Amino acid sequence: LIGSSADQVARIAADNVLAGLAEHGNGKRQVLGLATGSSPLGLYRELGKAVSESRADFSDTLGFALDEYIGIPDTHEQSYRQTLVNEVCHVIGLRPENLCVPQGTGDSVIAVQAAADAYDAAIKAAGGVQVQILGIGANGHLGFNEPGSALTSRTRIKRLASKTREDNARFFAGIEHVPTHCVTQGLGTILDAGRLVLVATGAGKADAIAAAVEGPLSAACPGSVLQLHRDAVVVLDEAAASKLT
Ligand code: F6R
Numbered sequence: 001l002i003g004s005s006a007d008q009v010a011r012i013a014a015d016n017v018l019a020g021l022a023e024h025g026n027g028k029r030q031v032l033g034l035a036t037g038s039s040p041l042g043l044y045r046e047l048g049k050a051v052s053e054s055r056a057d058f059s060d061t062l063g064f065a066l067d068e069y070i071g072i073p074d075t076h077e078q079s080y081r082q083t084l085v086n087e088v089c090h091v092i093g094l095r096p097e098n099l100c101v102p103q104g105t106g107d108s109v110i111a112v113q114a115a116a117d118a119y120d121a122a123i124k125a126a127g128g129v130q131v132q133i134l135g136i137g138a139n140g141h142l143g144f145n146e147p148g149s150a151l152t153s154r155t156r157i158k159r160l161a162s163k164t165r166e167d168n169a170r171f172f173a174g175i176e177h178v179p180t181h182c183v184t185q186g187l188g189t190i191l192d193a194g195r196l197v198l199v200a201t202g203a204g205k206a207d208a209i210a211a212a213v214e215g216p217l218s219a220a221c222p223g224s225v226l227q228l229h230r231d232a233v234v235v236l237d238e239a240a241a242s243k244l245t
Contacts, residue, residue, distance in 0.1 A: 001235045006201060010042030013133075013199045013235040017047065018056055020131035020231070024194030030061040031123075033132030033190075034088055034099075035143075036080050039199045040133050041087065048091040058094040062126050064119075065101040066134075066143040067184035070112060070157065073105060078171050102155060102183035109157065116155040116183050123189065132193035136200050139163060140208045140221035144184035149222050153186030187225045196232040198223075203239040210243035 001016075003009035021030050050056035065080055074081040081101040089096050100122060103115035123129060139147055139161070146161040159181055160168075169175040190196070200209055212223030213234060226232040 001233065002241050003235065003237055006042055006237065009199065009201055009235055009237050010046045013040070013043040013197055013233075014046035014050060016195075016197050016233045016235065017043065017131050017133065018050060020195035020197065020233075024130040024231075028127055030058065031126050031128065031130050032058070032061050032063050032094070033129040033134075033185075033193055034063050034065050034084055035133045035135050036065070036067075036083050036087070037135040039135035039201065043133065043197075043199055044088050044091045048093070051093050056092075058092045061094050061098060063088070063094050063099045064123055064126075064129055064185075065099070066132075066190070067182055068102040068104040069179040070104040070181040070183060071179045074101065074103075079104070102185070104179075104183055112183060113157055116157065119183075119185075120155045120189055123192070129193040131195045131197060132190055134190070134196055134198040136198060136205060136208050136212060136223045137164065138204050138208055140211055140223045142187065142190060142222045142225070144182045145187050145190075145222040147220050147222060149187055149219055151217075151219060151225055151228075152188040154189050155183065155185050158182055158184055187222055191225055191229055194231065196226060196229050198226065198232070198234045199236075200234070200240040201237040203242065205236075205240040206243040209234070209236060209240050210245075214244060 001012050003012050068080045085096050102119050106112040144158050165178045172178050211221040217224045
């Protein structure tokens with residue numbers, strides 16, 4: 001789906017999230033998958049508008065984040081938990097206590113991976129994510145699944161690509177303060193969601209979108225796993241769509 005303005009992209013994406021929750025939720029408690037980053041901010045704003053117009057209600061919704069940094073406490077202002085509380089919970093009325101985020105702290109690698117395994121189990125116990133909101137990296141990453149990630153991967157510890165650390169350095173006091181590792185939902189975990197709604201805008205995403213939507217299914221472009229999903233919705237502006245045939 002292609003919107004002609006940022007506002008239209010956000011509205012189309014929000015409509016598809018709400019329709020997906022209705023379809024895949026089937027009257028059960030809502031379970032929404034959340035992405036950080038700039039791409040979905042307009043979508044969250046539209047969902048907030050839907051709440052204020054009584055077209056949506058997230059006050060009892062469970063939220064599952066895609067990823068979290070390792071090595072900073074979840075109270076750190078740049079942790080994805082805090083980012084989601086500020087940019088999503090406060091905007092759409094999802095309660096912070098109903099927000100689940102992979103655990104990036106622990107006494108050992110084994111403890112962090114055990115928490116990652118428990119995170120996948122918690123998603124399953126909640127009945128699965130009904131709609132997963134996604135952005136895509138310029139290199140095709142989904143969550144922190146950088147190129148080379150296994151297509152069936154589950155929530156696990158990953159090293160951040162140096163490009164991703166450089167991109168995110170603007171949020172920290174310097175690149176040396178950017179964590180080197182993270183915990184991310186795997187591509188297989190993401191594919192388990194009932195519907196995927198990916199938002200991408202700007203010419204910088206055009207190559208990644210072309211590779212994800214029309215390229216070969218390949219770990220070289222993690223976003224290409226969208227092709228395996230039976231209910232994946234991709235919402236773009238003209239610039240992000242410009243390299244599609
Ligand atoms: C989000 C995430 C990333 C971003 C991607 C795009 O939790 O893990 O995959 O979706 O890096 O970022 P933006 O939207 O800032 O361009």
